[in-house]
Amino acid sequence: MIEYYVYKASSFAGDIDDLFVVITWIIGVCFLLTLGAFIYFMIRFRRKEGVKAEYITGEKHKEKKWTHYPHYAIIALDVVIIAVNIIVWVHIKQTLPPKDNLVRVIGQQWSWSFVHTGADGKLDTEDDVNTVNDLHVIKDNTYHFELQSRDVLHNFAIPAFRLRQDTVPGRTIRGWFKPTISGTFDLQCAEICGRGHTMMFAAITVHPDRQSYDETMDAIRAGTYESHFEKKRQLGPVPLPFTVSKSEADSPYAIELAKSF
Numbered sequence: 001m002i003e004y005y006v007y008k009a010s011s012f013a014g015d016i017d018d019l020f021v022v023i024t025w026i027i028g029v030c031f032l033l034t035l036g037a038f039i040y041f042m043i044r045f046r047r048k049e050g051v052k053a054e055y056i057t058g059e060k061h062k063e064k065k066w067t068h069y070p071h072y073a074i075i076a077l078d079v080v081i082i083a084v085n086i087i088v089w090v091h092i093k094q095t096l097p098p099k100d101n102l103v104r105v106i107g108q109q110w111s112w113s114f115v116h117t118g119a120d121g122k123l124d125t126e127d128d129v130n131t132v133n134d135l136h137v138i139k140d141n142t143y144h145f146e147l148q149s150r151d152v153l154h155n156f157a158i159p160a161f162r163l164r165q166d167t168v169p170g171r172t173i174r175g176w177f178k179p180t181i182s183g184t185f186d187l188q189c190a191e192i193c194g195r196g197h198t199m200m201f202a203a204i205t206v207h208p209d210r211q212s213y214d215e216t217m218d219a220i221r222a223g224t225y226e227s228h229f230e231k232k233r234q235l236g237p238v239p240l241p242f243t244v245s246k247s248e249a250d251s252p253y254a255i256e257l258a259k260s261f
């Protein structure tokens with residue numbers, strides 16, 4: 001149901017969707033039962049001629065059970081919700097599966113910088129490729145990310161991956177994702193991080209294979225790559241100075257920004 005609105009493009013997206021479904025069903029059934037009882041009592045005990053309203057203190061057992069029994073049921077259902085959440089949390093957040101590739105993600109007011117590994121698969125080497133607001137990955141590769149912030153709290157969010165992770169200044173937060181569909185998806189900051197927060201959107205392109213990825217990396221190095229993000233920006237009503245791609249030759253700010261990482 002959720003994939004009707006947003007792609008399900010990572011290996012763990014289905015797990016997150018299942019959580020939503022479980023919670024929606026549990027809360028939905030409770031809501032309808034409560035509403036049903038409420039409406040029933042409203043009709044059953046409506047005002048009648050000659051009948052005086054009774055003052056109920058709620059101290060007797062037969063009165064208290066109306067609050068106690070639903071309370072026990074809600075606690076039991078909470079335990080179910082927490083249990084399924086823990087299973088998914090441990091799988092996604094506590095476990096770091098072996099990596100195929102690595103990327104560094106840096107948030108700053110108000111753009112994203114990405115450092116891609118070159119052929120050596122390592123960061124901080126000569127063949128790294130830096131971009132601003134354009135992240136490139138390969139389908140079916142397990143990525144580890146190193147998440148950093150230059151200034152304030154941000155949130156690295158890729159809705160199609162069902163991925164969200166806060167960035168905290170002074171810390172490097174590690175995590176992982178595995179894209180399962182090729183294409184270009186939205187990437188955005190999901191934490192109000194200042195007055196330019198809404199400008200902090202970017203694009204992630206999932207390449208179908210290594211060859212397509214390498215060709216794009218070469219084009220970025222040569223300065224000839226026109227990014228999806230850049231095309232989108234040019235279509236937009238207002239050009240935003242902070243949300244430009246490194247591949248744009250006439251944007252010295254973006255290039256300087258990317259160089260500094």
Ligand SMILES: [Cu+2]
Binds near residue numbers: 107
């Ligand atoms: Cu932000």
